[in-house]
Amino acid sequence: VKGADQVALVTGEEKIAPPNARWHLCTVESMPEHDAAFVALDEAQLGVDAERGHVFTDRLLRRRGREETMILGSEALRPMIRDLVPDAEIIGRPRFSKLTYAGAKKISRLPKRSAIVAFSAEEVYAVAGMLRRLRGGAAVVMGALSPRTRNAQVAMFQAGEVDYLVATDAIGMGLNMDVAHVAFAGLHKFDGRRTRRLTVAEMAQIAGRAGRHQRDGTFGGVVEEGPGAFLPEEVFAIEEHRFPRIEHLYW
Numbered sequence: 001v002k003g004a005d006q007v008a009l010v011t012g013e014e015k016i017a018p019p020n021a022r023w024h025l026c027t028v029e030s031m032p033e034h035d036a037a038f039v040a041l042d043e044a045q046l047g048v049d050a051e052r053g054h055v056f057t058d059r060l061l062r063r064r065g066r067e068e069t070m071i072l073g074s075e076a077l078r079p080m081i082r083d084l085v086p087d088a089e090i091i092g093r094p095r096f097s098k099l100t101y102a103g104a105k106k107i108s109r110l111p112k113r114s115a116i117v118a119f120s121a122e123e124v125y126a127v128a129g130m131l132r133r134l135r136g137g138a139a140v141v142m143g144a145l146s147p148r149t150r151n152a153q154v155a156m157f158q159a160g161e162v163d164y165l166v167a168t169d170a171i172g173m174g175l176n177m178d179v180a181h182v183a184f185a186g187l188h189k190f191d192g193r194r195t196r197r198l199t200v201a202e203m204a205q206i207a208g209r210a211g212r213h214q215r216d217g218t219f220g221g222v223v224e225e226g227p228g229a230f231l232p233e234e235v236f237a238i239e240e241h242r243f244p245r246i247e248h249l250y251w
Contacts, residue, residue, distance in 0.1 A: 014147045028055045031063065039065035043173065044073035045201070045246060047080075051192065053250030060084065061251075076201065076243045097211040101235045102181065102218035108134045112163035113180040115171060116222075117206055119189040127185055128166040137162035143170040172206040182210040182219045186228045197227070204238045 008021035010030040024032055028041065029052075041063065047056040060071060061084060071081065071088065081088055107116065107130055116131075118124045124142060131138040139153040139162050157165045158177060165171075165179065169189065184206070187198050198206075211217025219238070223229050237243060 011147075028052070028059050031059060036065055037067045038070070039063050039068075040070040040072065042072045044071050044081075045077045046073075047077075047249035047251075048246055050250060057249045057251040060249075074201065074243065074246070075241070076246045079245050079247070080249060095208075095241065096214045098216040099207060099211060099239060100216065100218050101230065101239060102220040104221045104224040104229065105183065107131065107183070107185075107222055110164070110183055111181050113178060114163075114183055115165040115167060115177070115179045115181070115209060116183045116185055117167055117169060117171060118185040119168060121168070123185060124166050124168060131164045131166065135164060138164040138166050141165060141167040141171055141175070143168060169202070169206055171209055172202070175209070176212065177209065178212060179209050180211070180215075180217060182207050182217070184219070184221045184228070184230075187221070187230070188227065200234050200237045201243045203230075203234060204241070204243065207238055 002023065005018045005020060006022050008017040008024045008026075009015075010017060010024065010026040010032075012027060012029060024036075026032070031039075041056070041059050044056055044060055047053045047060060049056070063069070071085070075092065078090060081090060105111075107127060110116065116127050118127055121142060121144065124140060128138045128140050139157040141150055141153050145153070153165075154175065154177060156162055165177070184203070187203070188195055189198060207217075207219035209217075210219050221229055
């Protein structure tokens with residue numbers, strides 16, 4: 001609508017910055033410092049992240065649009081926004097589609113248009129290999145892939161060339177695809193310091209890739225018991241979008 005020469009895309013991996021771009025879409029680390037009429041900060045609840053949180057919090061506190069500023073994030077962030085940005089108008093928006101727990105299914109029995117999420121490159125490739133043997137094909141998405149390779153894999157899934165997508169938790173941010181079901185190959189990840197169970201908010205962020213706009217989605221695991229299985233209270237929180245309120249941010 002505006003033309004490619006009007007829009008810049010800047011991330012830690014790629015930079016497409018036409019000299020006369022009027023709209024900049026960036027990661028928080030790459031936000032330009034120049035004056036802007038409108039500034040939006042998405043996924044502001046990531047201020048709780050030990051590695052990147054300080055950047056999100058800095059932008060939340062310091063970056064403002066000349067005419068309008070929009071901070072988007074989880075309902076759990078509401079108390080912090082009230083304290084840190086007391087003059088902000090807070091507006092809630094419900095999810096249009098319903099997200100439902102579908103139980104545990106073996107990888108070989110997962111429905112088409114499923115995304116299987118694993119938490120190491122080795123496990124991603126192992127699951128993808130299994131799906132290719134059993135079901136004919138799978139796309140692979142990981143943060144470690146180059147943007148061109150990652151986009152090609154997403155395009156293959158979107159076009160219906162394969163019915164399954166295997167990904168790390170990178171799928172939880174910035175990727176909107178036609179996924180009907182999200183299956184968790186596990187519920188523990190190494191966060192750079194230790195191996196731990198995902199928080200309910202992290203589970204919900206990933207599970208929320210299922211369904212799109214007004215199309216309902218489902219999520220589940222691949223085992224019914226043990227550390228890789230969902231607890232009833234986790235299922236309830238994800239389905240009802242009820243998460244502990246955020247009481248600290250990194251800065």
